[in-house]
Amino acid sequence: MTFKIKKDRKESENKTIRFGVELIDRINTAIEGTDVSFSSFVQQACEYALDHMEEDPAKTGE
DSSP states (O other): OOOOOOOOOOOOOOOOOOOOHHHHHHHHHHHTTSSOOHHHHHHHHHHHHHHTOOOOHHHHTO
């Protein structure tokens, strides 16, 4: 499954995080011309990453 940018509004809470300038530039390029905010893109990317992570055997007791 590929990552697709969605227009989605959810309840949220503020967190302050730091991104490298290069990553910020890449994200801004990805959302250019869309109606998606930087924050929305980052939230969706994090959800996608979490949904597609391999499970850690140490956490599952295997």
